[in-house]
Amino acid sequence: MEFVFGYYVDIHGVPKSKCVPIASLPSMAKGSELYTVGALEGMGDLGPHEDECAGIPDLEKLVVLPWDPRFALVPSQLQLNGVPYEQDSRNMLQRQVDRARDLGFTVNVGIEPEFYVVRETPTGWEPFVASDALNSPTRGYDLEATILSEPFIGPMARYMNDLNWGLYSFDHEGGDGQYEFNFAYTDAMSMADRMTLFRLMAKHVARQVGCIATFMAKPFQDDFGSAAHINISIASVETGENLFAHADGSAAYSDLAGHFTAGVLRHADAISAVVSPTVNSYKRFTSKGFMDEISWAPVFRAWGNNNRTLMCRMPVNRHCLEVRTADASVNYYLGMAMVIAAGLDGIEQKLDAGAPVNVDTYLLDEGEREAYGLLPLPMTLDTALDAFETDDLAQRAFTPAFHATYLAHKRAESHEFRSVVTDWESATYMQRI
Template sequence: MTDWLSKLPEAVHEYLGDHRLDEVECIISDMPGIARGKAVPASKFAKQEYFHLPDSIFYQTITGEWGEAAGDDGFIERDMILKPDMETASAAPWTGDWTLQVIHDAYDRKGKPIEFAPRNILKRVVELYRKQGWEPVVAPEMEFYLVARNLDPAKSIEPMMGRSGRPAAARQAYSMTAVDEFGPVIDDIYDFAEAQGFEIDGITQEGGAGQLEINLRHGDPVKLADEVFYFKRLIREAAIRHNCFATFMAKPIADEPGSAMHIHHSVMDIETGENIFSGPQGGETDAFYHFIGGMQKYLPPAIAVLAPYVNSYRRYVRDHAAPINLNWGRDNRTTGIRVPLSGPQSRRVENRLAGMDCNPYLGIAASLACGYLGLMEEHRAGPSFKGDAYEDSENDLPRVMGEALEIFDEATALHEVLGPEFARVYSIVKRSEYEEFLQVISPWEREHLLLNV
């Protein structure tokens, strides 16, 4: 037991100090990004090399129903073997005892990675880059809302009450006073993040009422996806402590901006350590334009992964802080693909289309897959866009989940990168979820159709 504890990350040792570890939460991300698993006494965890969960956790919709994705053998709920990645061991500082979380990877009984487990899919895409001598680097930005407690699904979501006793105000982007309104919640977010060993690059107020953004430092895609996975949980726990909810819905409040997970990408040459987007004299390379070209070509089918729910498409509204196009531009936030101001070594490409409601493993994997296909197929980006891209054209993106799934199902090249078995399972589960939604009668329908048609 002592030897096992000695190998844990430094942040864990700092968190535990002289305390005795009580419990370990063995967790894995399901398709929506919910933590599934079980909690075990620390003494038992020290003795186990793996544990089991049925593969059916990946066939569940967000409502808890099931997609018929089990394959030829039928719905037999075959056990997977879940093995811990001890580098992910992290505190659960909101618990009443001394608890750790450990992310696990899923394998079949022959030791082969489960092809539709989200973390395995991201690992698959990263490995494709490495086989080409490239190291992908990402930096996610997380937008979310702090809202008043809402126990009635029929009731509209409202901003949380701030420290001053007034509801959080909208249209206060970058306001430090607005950030101060959430001070106690933010303090707990910082404390939880520090206990878990995470480095926050900054917290800012966004344009929505109660909307915040957390920026994470750039790094390895799998490690950053792990952090976003963990962050969603710790932010929710910090909010609950202060009688409010944290929500990562893409569009929780009708007249407010949606929440995105902007993903910054760069690619390093493993041998030289140089950014392949920049040449010897600091200019933009063919690889830079090919990466953008791949995004322009493959983002439409990838939208089904980057915008995974019916609510996701409410975020893509003209002139409402979410791009609706596939244009790219330098330092232009109206384009779907943005090249931020930077020096040659830190030249990067920002995908602004992903919603914060996406599974971080799948969202980052899909975004990287688009750039990878651009590099491999040498797609050339169109000309950079100058001016307001909202005025350029109609919405270039799918408008509803059903349309997005149709485009996704036809994208065989994208399937080969993400994995054909994942594509099959994902499509079935999401179509089941969409069918569930279509059976719901909305308040709008009752108000306007009940007595008028």
Template sequence: MTLEATNTSVLRLPSTNGRSPETTEPPTLTELARATDTRFILAVFTTLSGKPCAKLVPVESADELQSDGVGFAGYAAGAIGQVPKDPDLVALPDLSSFTPIPFIRDGLALVHCDPHVEGKPWPFAPRIILEKALAAAAEKGLTVKVGAEIEYFLVQRDQEGALRTADLLDTSRQPCYDARDVTRMYEHLTSISSAMNTLGWGNYANDHEDGNGQFEQNFRYDEALVTADRVMTLRYLISVLAEQRGMTATFMPKPFADRTGTGMHLHMSLWNGDRAAFPDAGDPRGLGLSDLAYSFIGGILDHACALQGVLAPTVNSYKRTGATATTSGATWSPRHATYGGNDRTHYLRVPDSHRVELRGGDGAANPYLAIAATVAAGLDGIDRHLDPGAPGDGVASDALPMTLLHAMDALAGDPVVTAALDAAGPGVAEYFTSLKREEFFQWHSTVTPWEIDNYLTAF
């Protein structure tokens, strides 16, 4: 992760059509679409589970989309806090997120939306929850910037339906950074890289990760909401472009028991206007951080167990954080709430004085919720002037939750993280933990092949 921020966009906005600079207004959705040869717009919102939902809107109806939004039966969409009798969920577009994606289909674009119900922002909408968290930071004079590392596996199913690596030659014991494995996936990786750079995101690296069939693609950091939108957009792009090549891109945290799991590491920093708030050359602890940065770290560590319920939100997530070994020899997944310098074994890594890297999140994490909850935890640390102790400290009591059920218990008992989820309205945290507990018990009640193998003739 580099430190050069960019707000550059290759998107060419329409001209002012003869209007003077003093009276220039932001372009409308129709103008954005016409200027980019867009014929159809995906109006996208995200559920609490991280599912992207959309309606395809022709450019001829862009004005109506901008003014009135587009309606959805929220219960049918999934985890969005509705029941069948509820009124429509209306998605209103945020024009700043307008993104042409002709590399998916010619003339296609998407725009991220904020769901409303009966004219009011819907409190169960993850994007709105993040907006509330960022507003709380702004009240303290702080801007949150975030970079995200997007990891995933490229897989296929064999004739028996078993999951396998899409590249059948990707079999080495330590495939990480292998130039040959990267080259065989050249067309896929470069199509994603070119898409990001066409959009002005600043893709700066694409690599083979630690597991066979696992890759990571990075883009430069930006303001938190921009990055969260881009994570959702990139997951969509990766999934669709992989599918077009006969592969499945999965962000599942642990698709293979003997391989490294898939993370979504978040690089976070706070800013006062244009000034970075983390660096302090006089830091006696040697990491070059300010007191504010240490308090932010202290807040995240203090709420780490509850945060894991949002950062690692599936049953499968705890196969990743609970792993003790992999074929390559390392899991790269933190098991304790510790922090330190440029050391990837910690929950919070401090690679330099400008940022902290939160390594507890995985590929199933909803980026809006993950960032919102983490910001709330960090701000609580600032409010309470928490001291995280010396770098590298960590004791057995700092162990992260062992299962999704443990994580939900921790989340439900943490007033700061629950308040972050409830920031736009009450009931979200209770709804989320209830869904996740149900998910755990559905899994727990399923008889697995492991049980058959171990118990069928054991007694």
């Protein structure tokens, strides 16, 4: 190890850092590295006349890059004038982790990251394994397609094992060039740190095979979206016992799990603005769209046991809440923080999640949906931001200053998107009128 990056992330979850020679690690640990974060994406308006933020590394989380041991990464939290900078994503998650601990809880999280590995050609983006596109409608779980992708998934698996992440499976997902890796859950902060490194690692390995790894939520209109389901549970600080499990030892869930889920559902639209953070994210929330197959994506604000058409799933094979609206473009620190804040709010108010919906909601007509009390998820970023703007929990979780920054940044992104004339509009309207 020769160099260390004491990184933090911008509003998109993209890591930022200065590079420090190993000899300077002791001074970096004391906050020697200063950052003018006002010049970065969505991190507040600190001007050139104001103090800089100091990066304080969490040295217990230092990781040597398995593909290049010259470099190490260590997550850092920003301080301004000696106190945590409230517009730092990791600080926001830390506030919710601390809030949970004050209630006697440890928050555990598992992520199911999906993403595409594609190469740019003169005719457009093509899957890493070209033959993926020849097997319609999908090569999901296909053994041959998985073996052919070994130049990418092989190094990924080896690096994850080097990092002791508890990798237990990986597969070719439904999309052409789409993959998923499944590994052990851990505490929320450690998982957010790991997912930041996971993206960096996937992008590196993809470049080694002449491709890119994209974490865009819906890169192709006629193919599957990329989710990043947040599987979250609450454990006892004292015993480590999963408090979502029913006391009788059955597959049933505890009242605590129901209250947590109810809190998430109450603030579902505001949560969507954070876990589905781009205008592209909302192209995923359709039962089919231009695809040959159903999308398996959530479309309603409700919960069920094995129902993948809903925002919240409480599976029968493990005791956790799966938040299915989170997609591959999420800033994991912010996304987890919002889900935890809402869930703890549900616990504190003892909210009722109601009865599960265990039917294929894709097939229901309007009257049947009304009978189940199904409410649609936001279909645009603007709609989600409207809820985020007025949601008191979002304001408290982000703090007023960061809430305003996030809202302004995302409103600007949405406005820019609305101002773009797309190829579809040109093809549809140019000669019609």
